[in-house]
Amino acid sequence: MAISTVSSRPDPLRAAAPVPGPELALTVPSLRFDGQPLFQDLHLTLPAGRWTCLLGPSGVGKTTLLRLIAGLEPGGQLRVDGRAGPAAVAFMAQQDLLLPWLSVRDNVLLGHRLRGMPRGERSALAEQAEELLARVGLAGYAQARPATLSGGMRQRVALARTLMEQRPIVLMDEPFSALDAVTRHRLQDLAAELLAGRTVLLVTHHPLEALRLGHRVWVLAGRPVRLEGPIRPDGQIPRDPAAPALLRLQARLMDELLASAEATEPA
Incomplete structure (x- = not known):
């Protein structure tokens, strides 16, 4: 299914x-x-309005950091523009967490429903939800149930739901992991477009993905965890994955990930 990134409307x-x-x-x-x-x-x-990317071996604590920022895990102290307290966050977990009894469109609008928005007001957002579904390659699936979708399609619904929230802070845990290479590339571009100006924290296992999207790229390593970096790629996002400078950074980042794995693995 082709992903539409251009619309005449x-x-x-x-x-x-x-x-x-x-x-x-x-x-x-x-x-x-x-x-x-x-x-x-x-x-x-x-940093405000920028993408920060976290990499590191499985189990190092990347998801825990996301959950601490989202307020889903105790033990962290969060300051937002210098003030302590909760923030307006959209959180995309590794699991799609779709509700099986709702349609794809209603899953995209789930946050509005949970916040108590009346059905009539949610209906007014239906066109917006369906436009977003079209842009993630799911035009025509608005009334489908999650059980009829592949894993990659379900992940695209979860991404659409996250983007639909339009929050100033967006936390994403491997949001493109179930996608084929072409779809992954296109949805990276879409996320970069629609999240421009937001403060984004992306957890990924893919060095090139982090370098395409990240203004700062950190590697987590060791016990207790330390932050290695950051790497600050030049240029606007999403960056050209074939750019020689980016490929050189990918080699450097791979070396840091290998060192991170050695530092984190039990002796």
């Missing part, structure tokens, strides 16, 4: 200027997992 997702993303600063004084230190005096800053 006005894009309802561009109808209003996005809320600019704030700067976030997360401090984790101490956090243990299975009796072992996971984080100790860890500090991570997400």
Whole structure:
């Protein structure tokens, strides 16, 4: 299914200027997992309106950092533009978390439903939801149920739901992992377009993906975890994956990931 990134109609997702993303600063004084230190005096800053990417071996703590920022895990101290407290966050987990009894379109509008938006107002957003589904390659699937979709299609619904929230802060945990290479590339472009100006934290296992999208790229390593970097690729996102400078950075990043794996694996 081709992914449409050009529409002859006005894009309802561009109808209003996005809320600019704030700067976030997360401090984790101490956090243990299975009796072992996971984080100790860890500090991570997400620059305002920029993409920050996290890489590292499985189990190093990338998802835990996302959950700490989202307020789903205790133990972190979050400051948003210098003020402590919760933030307006859209969170895309590794699992698609689609509700099987709802249609694809209703799953895209799930956040609005959970916040108590009346059905009539949600219906008014139906065109916007369907436009977004078309842009992730799911035109014609608005009334389908999740059980009829492939894993990659379900992940695209979850991505559409995250983008539909239009939050100033967006946290995404491997959002493109179930996609083929071409679809992955196109949806990276779409996310970069629709999340321009937001503060984004992306967890990924793909070095080139991080370098295409990240303004800052960090590698997590060790026990307790330390942040290695950041790498700051030049140029606007999404970057050309064939650019020689990006390919050189990919080789450097791969070396750092190998070192991270050695530092994190048990002795």
